[in-house]
Amino acid sequence: MSVDAQTVRRIAHLARIAVSEEEVGPLQGELNAILAFVEQLGAVDVEGVEPMTSVTPMAMKKREDAVTDGGRAREIVANAPETEDHYFLVPKVIE
Amino acid sequence: MNAPVNPKKLIKGGLHDWEVVIGMEIHAQVTSRSKLFSGASTAFGAEPNDNVSLVDAAMPGMLPVINAECVAQAVRTGLGLKAQINLRSVFDRKNYFYPDLPQGYQISQYKDPIVGAGEVLVDLPDGEAITVGIERLHLEQDAGKSLHDQAPNLSFVDLNRSGVALMEIVSRPDLRSSEEAKAYVTKLRTILRYLGTCDGDMEKGSLRADVNVSVRRPGDPLGTRCEIKNVNSIRFIGQAIETEARRQIAIIEDGGSISQETRLFDPGKGETRSMRSKEEAHDYRYFPDPDLLPLEFDQAYVDGLAAGLPELPDAKKARFVADFGLSAYDAGVLVAERSSADYYEAVARGRDGKAAANWVINELFGRLNKEGLNIEASPVSAGQLGSIIDLIGAGTISGKIAKDLFEIVWSEGGDPHAVVEARGMKQVTDTGAIETAVDQIIAQNPDKVAQAKEKPTLLGWFVGQTMKATGGKANPAAVNALLKAKLGIE
Numbered sequence: 001m002s003v004d005a006q007t008v009r010r011i012a013h014l015a016r017i018a019v020s021e022e023e024v025g026p027l028q029g030e031l032n033a034i035l036a037f038v039e040q041l042g043a044v045d046v047e048g049v050e051p052m053t054s055v056t057p058m059a060m061k062k063r064e065d066a067v068t069d070g071g072r073a074r075e076i077v078a079n080a081p082e083t084e085d086h087y088f089l090v091p092k093v094i095e
Numbered sequence: 096m097n098a099p100v101n102p103k104k105l106i107k108g109g110l111h112d113w114e115v116v117i118g119m120e121i122h123a124q125v126t127s128r129s130k131l132f133s134g135a136s137t138a139f140g141a142e143p144n145d146n147v148s149l150v151d152a153a154m155p156g157m158l159p160v161i162n163a164e165c166v167a168q169a170v171r172t173g174l175g176l177k178a179q180i181n182l183r184s185v186f187d188r189k190n191y192f193y194p195d196l197p198q199g200y201q202i203s204q205y206k207d208p209i210v211g212a213g214e215v216l217v218d219l220p221d222g223e224a225i226t227v228g229i230e231r232l233h234l235e236q237d238a239g240k241s242l243h244d245q246a247p248n249l250s251f252v253d254l255n256r257s258g259v260a261l262m263e264i265v266s267r268p269d270l271r272s273s274e275e276a277k278a279y280v281t282k283l284r285t286i287l288r289y290l291g292t293c294d295g296d297m298e299k300g301s302l303r304a305d306v307n308v309s310v311r312r313p314g315d316p317l318g319t320r321c322e323i324k325n326v327n328s329i330r331f332i333g334q335a336i337e338t339e340a341r342r343q344i345a346i347i348e349d350g351g352s353i354s355q356e357t358r359l360f361d362p363g364k365g366e367t368r369s370m371r372s373k374e375e376a377h378d379y380r381y382f383p384d385p386d387l388l389p390l391e392f393d394q395a396y397v398d399g400l401a402a403g404l405p406e407l408p409d410a411k412k413a414r415f416v417a418d419f420g421l422s423a424y425d426a427g428v429l430v431a432e433r434s435s436a437d438y439y440e441a442v443a444r445g446r447d448g449k450a451a452a453n454w455v456i457n458e459l460f461g462r463l464n465k466e467g468l469n470i471e472a473s474p475v476s477a478g479q480l481g482s483i484i485d486l487i488g489a490g491t492i493s494g495k496i497a498k499d500l501f502e503i504v505w506s507e508g509g510d511p512h513a514v515v516e517a518r519g520m521k522q523v524t525d526t527g528a529i530e531t532a533v534d535q536i537i538a539q540n541p542d543k544v545a546q547a548k549e550k551p552t553l554l555g556w557f558v559g560q561t562m563k564a565t566g567g568k569a570n571p572a573a574v575n576a577l578l579k580a581k582l583g584i585e
Binding site: 010014016053054058059060061062063064065066067068069070071072073076077082084085086087088089090091092093094 | 127128135142145147150164192243248250
């Protein structure tokens with residue numbers, strides 16, 4: 001498996017990372033090197049083996065349905081560049 | 096999916112008849128105190144960002160921990176949809192960027208949802224019933240809310256809804272008209288409300304629909320579909336489908352083709368329009384969420400939840416028909432809301448079930464609708480309405496007086512038996528008293544008496560006069576019999 005220049009631009013766009021035209025070539029090389037490295041795993045026969053989800057067999061931890069958090073709007077928006085009445089303000093996005 | 100085509104459901108185009116094919120994705124907010132993966136409240140209407148934890152705001156290092164009740168609610172809903180419950184399901188990340196999605200991904204379920212295939216029985220207004228297949232139900236997080244009208248160049252973001260648990264319920268493309276689609280959502284909403292797993296409040300956004308619409312010539316393979324996003328009332332669902340189907344038919348009949356896309360319904364303009372901006376973003380790159388282990392439980396857990404389910408609308412309707420002798424239609428009206436069904440049962444218990452249904456549906460529902468009240472706010476209790484029916488049954492009051500009595504109890508309250516006593520509303524069955532009134536009317540109207548011999552329909556006029564003279568309290572059967580005898584009408 002390998003990626004072409006167009007795929008690199010697409011991945012960058014989907015990840016909202018600005019990639020200049022000069023960077024596309026080198027990034028393509030790096031990504032293909034990573035993919036080739038990971039592809040070595042394809043040599044292992046995993047026929048009939050369940051995908052592993054945890055190193056030790058354990059069940060997912062669950063919470064009780066109780067309100068234990070919230071009421072901290074000031075903290076929630078504390079790092080936002082712009083706020084008003086505890087709303088986050090962002091550049092206008094509209095359909 | 097390939098059921099015989101019902102010609103009545105086809106839409107007439109300029110050139111041909113067209114069949115519309117509809118599938119729905121319903122987003123139903125899970126009824127729970129706290130969110131799917133955090134301890135923040137789900138309450139509606141809080142101050143901006145007040146019901147937000149650091150998990151919901153996607154602060155670095157925060158980890159999701161699942162709410163056990165949301166899992167139970169999803170399983171209950173699956174059972175209510177007669178669906179397969181998957182003892183093992185997996186949470187995935189659905190990746191996209193939007194300001195009201197601080198994580199940059201929505202935690203959802205993709206390949207392995209908690210609930211698999213099921214079905215919903217839908218009654219249509221014309222008495223026909225259809226079975227709509229459910230493809231799956233999965234748990235996922237809701238996003239926050241953006242307000243775009245507060246400032247010219249800024250959007251305001253409130254994350255109170257961010258992380259609230261949703262059930263996405265996906266139907267098969269089994270619906271063939273806007274009527275069927277509306278009936279399906281109505282029925283699904285009823286089931287959810289019976290189960291107590293979603294309050295179904297569409298105004299507050301607890302139930303939203305994405306509607307997939309395509310058209311085809313009867314017998315053809317499925318056409319290309321368009322998805323109409325976020326339709327938030329049952330009426331609008333119907334309008335959106337009609338509008339979209341006609342748009343597609345016009346394009347195809349003009350020799351064009353439909354491109355698969357996401358559209359928005361604008362109820363004000365009565366049109367759907369393309370959401371072009373989102374088209375390119377449809378690459379969600381799902382992968383299993385590494386923060387969450389697979390969701391696993393055993394059959395005993397499912398059985399325990401099944402044992403605690405309430406009687407559901409289909410079963411209740413069948414029981415009302417069998418036990419109370421109701422028509423399927425009346426039973427359907429009564430079970431549409433659990434509170435209505437409970438009210439009816441309290442009235443009908445130990446009484447004539449049909450009479451109880453008539454009073455509840457015609458008098459009570461009619462009056463509640465007029466006043467814009469729901470049954471919980473009814474000024475007349477089930478006990479009071481039962482007493483009114485008892486008074487009619489015992490012959491103490493006539494049906495006509497009963498309606499007056501209902502009005503008094505509605506506006507003033509009180510025990511119907513006591514009201515009847517106190518206001519002298521008892522029906523006069525004493526033939527002597529009725530006879531006096533009848534004789535008086537006959538004596539006063541010799542011309543009408545003469546006419547009545549030729550024209551027996553005049554009897555109605557005499558009945559009316561007698562009822563008026565007795566303040567409506569005369570027993571109508573006795574009045575009729577006496578008048579017929581005295582006027583010589585057969």
